[in-house]
Structures are given as structure tokens and as C-alpha cells.
């Protein structure tokens with residue numbers, strides 16, 4: 001049986017770093033599911049289509065290929081903004097749900113497990129995952145991290161604007177009707193506000209090791 005680690009949480013809470021490091025530690029496959037929504041959004045922007053155009057968005061989701069997921073522009077702010085709109089579309093979510101479930105059932109390379117991070121992994125995509133983490137942090141701290149990250153990439157970033165955009169996206173993610181951002185009943189909440197990347201990983205590792213062990217008894 002494939003071991004699934006589901007990691008959800010708001011943007012810039014540190015879930016990507018925790019997820020990547022867990023996958024590396026256990027030799028599991030890793031899927032950043034936000035990339036799927038970003039890739040759909042990027043394709044629409046490139047085609048000068050409206051991110052709210054459901055038909056165009058669903059077509060883009062259905063024909064998504066590995067080349068679209070490797071696009072370095074996916075981290076850009078305008079793509080993130082459009083991705084939050086695309087992610088509200090039921091049809092897009094249905095197409096991407098299929099892809100994500102296939103990844104979880106058959107991790108690439110025959111890996112014995114999968115770590116997936118997103119907003120609805122523990123609640124919708126993999127509700128039976130044996131290990132569910134909800135990684136969060138105070139909005140002010142998330143905005144501070146995102147501002148630094150953007151500046152390191154050479155993008156202009158004003159803290160107050162980054163915070164405002166994060167809060168708008170949080171609201172969009174939490175209030176949408178299909179698969180909103182929510183803490184699964186059986187998720188372990190990891191608040192990284194006061195933790196650096198190593199401490200966050202260490203805490204997540206303790207939790208996943210315990211969940212793996214309980215699965216074996």
C-alpha cells in the first residue's frame with residue numbers, strides 16, 4: 001500500500017519546504033498541486049484569455065503536460081493571482097482531481113509513497129491519507145517570508161501589498177464553494193510562525209514517523 005502524506009495550508013506557510021524534505025527523506029514522490037492550478041492559469045494568461053473563462057480553463061487543464069509544469073514563470077505573482085481564480089472553477093478542479101488521485105495511487109518511479117501539498121489534499125483529494133498535516137503561520141509572518149522570496153528572485157515586493165494579496169487569496173481559497181481550504185478533522189496542525197525551516201521539518205518528521213509506525217501495527 002502506498003503511503004500518502006497530505007499537506008495542506010495557506011500560501012507561504014512553509015508547506016512546500018516541509019513536503020519536499022519529507023519526500024526526500026522517505027524516498028517518496030512529491031507533487032506540489034498548486035503548480036497544477038498555476039500552470040492552467042499561466043496558459044490562460046499566455047493566450048490572453050480571462051482566468052474566469054471556465055471553458056478555456058477546463059480545456060487548459062485537460063491538455064496540461066509536463067512541459068507546462070516546468071515553466072519557471074509559475075512562481076510569478078500575476079500567475080498566482082490568476083491561479084486563485086482558476087482554482088474556483090469546479091470543472092478545472094474535477095480534471096485536476098483525477099490527475100492528483102492517479103499520482104497518489106501510482107507514484108511516479110514506483111516510489112513507495114507520495115507527499116502531496118495543496119489546499120484540499122487531506123479533505124478531498126486523499127481523504128484516507130494516513131498522515132495529514134495542516135501547515136500554517138500568522139499572515140504577517142507569511143507575508144514577510146513571501147516578500148523576501150520575491151526580492152530574492154529579483155521581483156519588486158512591497159510588504160504591505162504582499163500581505164494584502166495573501167489575505168485576498170486566503171479568503172478566495174477559504175470561501176470558495178468547491179474544496180475550500182480547510183483543516184481535515186484528523187489533520188495535525190503545525191504552526192510555523194516561530195519555527196525556521198529545519199525546526200518545521202523536524203516537527204513534521206516526528207509526526208509522519210509516528211503515523212507510518214501506527215499503520216504497520
Ligand code: DC
Pocket residue numbers: 011033034035037038080083084085087117118119120121169173
Ligand atoms: O500553493 P500555491 O500558491 O502554488 O497555489 C496556487 C493556487 O491554487 C492558490 O490560489 C490555491 C490553489 N490551490 C488549490 O485550490 N488547491 C490545491 N490543492 C492547490 C492549490
